[in-house]
Amino acid sequence: MAFEPPQRLVTALGETARDGDDWLEKLPGAADRAAAARELTVERVHVPGGRSSLVLLVRRADGTPAVLKLVPPRSRPESERAALASWGGLGAAKLLDPECADGALLLERLHRDVSVRTLPEAKALLEAAGTLRRLWVAPPAGHRFETVAERTGRQAEAMRGTADAEADVLPLVDAALTAREELLAAEPEARLLHGTFRQSKVLAGDRVPWLAVGPDPVVGEPAFDLARLVRDRVEDLIASPSGASITRRRVKKLAESLEVDQERLRGWTLFRAVESGLRALRVGRGQDAELLLEFAGWL
Secondary structure, eight states: OOOOOOHHHHHHHHHTOOTTOOHHHHHHHHHHHHHHHTTOEEEEEOSSOOSSOEEEEEEOTTSOEEEEEEOOGGGOHHHHHHHHHHHTTSSBOOBSOTTOOSSEEEEEOOEEEEEGGGSOHHHHHHHHHHHHHHHOBOOOTTOOOOBHHHHHHHHHHHHHHHHHHOGGGHHHHHHHHHHHHHHHHTOOOOEEEOSSOOGGGEEEOSSSSEEEOOOOOEEEOHHHHHHHHHTTTHHHHHHSTTHHHHHHHHHHHHHHHTTOOHHHHHHHHHHHHHHHHHHHHHTTOHHHHHHHHHHHHTO
16 A cells, blocks of 8 residues: 655654664555455555554454554554553453554554544543543553653653753752652552553544543553643643643642542652653754643642
8 A cells, every 4th residue: 555654653753763763664565564464455544643653544354444553663562552452442442453463453443533632621631531540450460561660760861861951941850850759769559551641542432432542551650640631731721821720720630530649640740741841842842842841830
C-alpha cells in the first residue's frame, strides 16, 4: 500500500530522532507485511493520527472493522501489547491479535474522532476518571513493565541537564525533583498504570461508551497516572483569570473521587508538568513549555 505517513507523526518523531533511525522509511513495507499476515483489507490511514504511531483503519477477513497500529521500537510496542492483554478489554481497547509479535497491534475499532475531550469539561473529567480507575489492576506476576521510579529516574537526569542550560527554571526543577524523591521514599501499593493518560486518550466505543487507547504502561502508584489528567486543557486553565484556583480544586476533586492522596497527586502533577515543560523546551516548542511551566508554578 502506497501512502505518506501523517505529518503530525513525522514531526513528532523528528523531535526525538536518533542517528540510524529508519523506522519511518521502512514503514510502508512494514504496514504491508503486518496487514498481509493478518489477512486485513486496508481502508485508509487515520489522519491526523497520533504523535507516536501509525494507525490504519482496516477490515478483518470476516468484514469486521478494526485498527492496525504500528509503533516504533523506541515507543515500546511490546509493553503496550502486554498491558492491553492484561486489561483484556476492560477499560481499554481490546487487543485482537495477542499472539503476534511483529511490533504491530490489531485492535478493536473505536470512534477515533470522538474523545471525552469533546464533552463539557466537568463531564469529560468524570468520564475520563472513571475509565482510568478500571485500568488500575495488580501487575501480572513476573511482569517486565518499567516502574515509575525507573521512568522518572531517566526523566530526572534530562531535567537536570536542561536546568543547567536554563537557569531561570532551576527553582521549579529543584521543587519537582525534591517532590519525586519524597514520593518515591514511601510508595503506596503498585498498580499497572496507563502511563500517558489524558482526555484525548479516551475514545467512544460501541462495546462500552468509553475506552482508553495508546498506553505507555508503567507500574507504580495511581497518583502518578492521575497527575497527567489534572493538567488537561492547560491552555484554558492558563487563559482563565482563576486558573490557579481551578487547578487546586481539580486536584482536590480528582483525588477524592479516585481515593488518591491529595498531596501525592499534587507532587506528581508538579513533577510531570515540569518534566513535560522542559522536554518541550528542549525540542523547540517554546509556547508549550511556557504554558506547562506556568501551570507548574501554581502547584
